[in-house]
Every structure is written in structure tokens, then in C-alpha cells.
Amino acid sequence: MSVRPLKIRPAIIGNWKMNGSGKEIKLVSRFADFVNKHKIAADVMICPPATLIDRAGLAVKGSKLRIGAQNCHNEPSGAHTGDISATMLKDAGARAVIVGHSERRTGYDETDKQVRQKAQAVIDQGLQAIICLGETRQQFNKGQTLQVVGRQLRGSLPSSATPQNTLIAYEPVWAIGSGRTPKPDDIIKVHTHLRKTLLKLHPKAGAKFKILYGGSVSAANASTILALENVNGALVGGASLSFKDFTAILRSV
Numbered sequence: 688m689s690v691r692p693l694k695i696r697p698a699i700i701g702n703w704k705m706n707g708s709g710k711e712i713k714l715v716s717r718f719a720d721f722v723n724k725h726k727i728a729a730d731v732m733i734c735p736p737a738t739l740i741d742r743a744g745l746a747v748k749g750s751k752l753r754i755g756a757q758n759c760h761n762e763p764s765g766a767h768t769g770d771i772s773a774t775m776l777k778d779a780g781a782r783a784v785i786v787g788h789s790e791r792r793t794g795y796d797e798t799d800k801q802v803r804q805k806a807q808a809v810i811d812q813g814l815q816a817i818i819c820l821g822e823t824r825q826q827f828n829k830g831q832t833l834q835v836v837g838r839q840l841r842g843s844l845p846s847s848a849t850p851q852n853t854l855i856a857y858e859p860v861w862a863i864g865s866g867r868t869p870k871p872d873d874i875i876k877v878h879t880h881l882r883k884t885l886l887k888l889h890p891k892a893g894a895k896f897k898i899l900y901g902g903s904v905s906a907a908n909a910s911t912i913l914a915l916e917n918v919n920g921a922l923v924g925g926a927s928l929s930f931k932d933f934t935a936i937l938r939s940v
């Protein structure tokens with residue numbers, strides 16, 4: 688089976704996690720200005736906490752920078768105290784929702800099935816689902832990475848997924864927030880395995896899905912990582928909270 692990479696427009700997505708308050712809307716506006724001024728050869732998005740989506744959406748109006756969310760419930764509404772639906776996130780101004788981040792899989796015991804249901808709910812709203820996968824340090828040490836991410840992809844990808852409505856993000860759990868990244872060859876191996884799995888699941892469209900890398904992406908390593916085969920962008924945590932670092936990453940596309 689051919690896994691020769693197609694030319695795919697990359698996506699650089701900032702995940703602010705549980706960081707940021709009203710004063711960071713200024714940072715969103717600065718990112719929007721930067722994206723408008725420079726010809727960035729990538730789709731650019733910031734996923735702030737849910738409390739800022741509405742304000743961030745207003746701040747990027749008319750710009751190419753888009754706003755996304757970090758999680759959602761799989762039902763559109765109902766008795767789920769404290770939860771937020773994809774319908775509500777769309778209403779607030781989100782254009783995409785991250786689902787299955789390892790901090791949710793670990794912290795809230797989210798299963799592949801739940802992640803798939805959430806992704807479906809996102810797609811049903813006409814938004815993009817950003818489905819996260821990745822192995823733990825223990826699984827990496829045992830040489831189980833390909834098996835783990837393959838299983839997560841098959842279990843988390845809804846059958847209605849297309850390259851337009853779904854992005855995949857490979858985030859090794861041990862690389863997140865640690866300042867450590869896999870060796871370039873290891874990233875290529877995983878992304879190629881994910882590409883092959885996508886081609887098996889979707890023989891026609893599998894070649895076109897964006898597969899992002901996430902986990903300690905920085906201004907220093909972005910150009911190396913973004914140039915790797917089958918890496919179609921980055922999901923950036925900590926560095927997306929800094930104007931200097933995130934714009935340096937955008938410049939390195």
C-alpha cells in the first residue's frame with residue numbers, strides 16, 4: 688500500500704488548556720494580526736478555555752485565525768451539570784473541538800468509544816473534530832506505540848470522518864509538557880503507521896487527513912518536526928501562550 692505523502696496544507700493549533708483569562712484576549716488579537724499580516728502557509732487556530740471562546744471569537748472576526756474548543760459532551764443538550772455540548776461551543780464561536788486529549792483520557796477515564804461519540808457530535812454540528820492519540824511512557828518503553836495508537840485511531844474515529852471534518856493529533860503522553868520529544872525517525876514511524884491505518888479505513892480519503900504532532904513543540908524544534916514525512920502540522924500547548932514562541936512556530940511552517 689502506498690503511503691507516499693500528498694501535499695497537505697498544514698494546521699498549527701494552539702491548545703491553551705486551563706490557562707488564560709480576559710486579559711489574554713489581547714494575545715488572541717495579536718495572533719490574529721500576525722496571521723493576517725504574514726503569509727502563513729497553514730491553517731491557524733487557538734483553542735482557549737471555554738470561558739473565552741465567545742470573546743476570542745469576536746476578537747478574530749474577519750481574520751484568518753480561527754477559534755476552537757478543548758472538549759465537549761456527546762449530547763447536544765440535557766441534564767449534564769457542568770458539561771458543554773458541541774452545539775453550545777459552535778454557538779459561542781468555536782470552529783473545531785479537540786476530543787480525546789490524553790489529559791482527558793487519563794484524568795476522566797475517557798474511552799475510545801466516548802471519544803468517538805464526542806467526535807461524532809462535533810461533526811454533526813458542522814465543526815472539525817481534532818482527535819488526539821498517544822502512548823504513555825511505559826507503553827513506549829515496551830515497544831507498544833504503534834499497536835496503541837493504531838487501536839486508539841480505529842476506536843476513536845467515527846465512520847463519518849472525512850479529511851475536511853476530522854484532524855488527527857499524535858501526542859505521546861510522555862512528551863507533553865516535558866520538554867522531550869521522540870526522535871524524528873520515531874515520529875515518522877508513528878505518523879506513517881497512522882497514515883496506513885487511515886488508508887485501510889478510508890481507501891480513498893485516507894491520504895488526505897491531516898496528522899498533527901503534539902508534545903513539547905517549541906520555536907527551537909518546530910521546523911524539524913514540521914518537515915517530517917506525514918507530519919501535517921502541530922498541536923502546541925505551552926508555547927501557544929507566548930506571542931514570541933507561537934509566532935516563531937508559525938514562521939517555521
Ligand code: 13P
Pocket residue numbers: 702788858862863864865866901902903904922923924925926
Ligand atoms: P505542550 O506543547 O505544552 O507539551 O502540550 C502539548 C499538548 O498537550 C497540546 O495538546
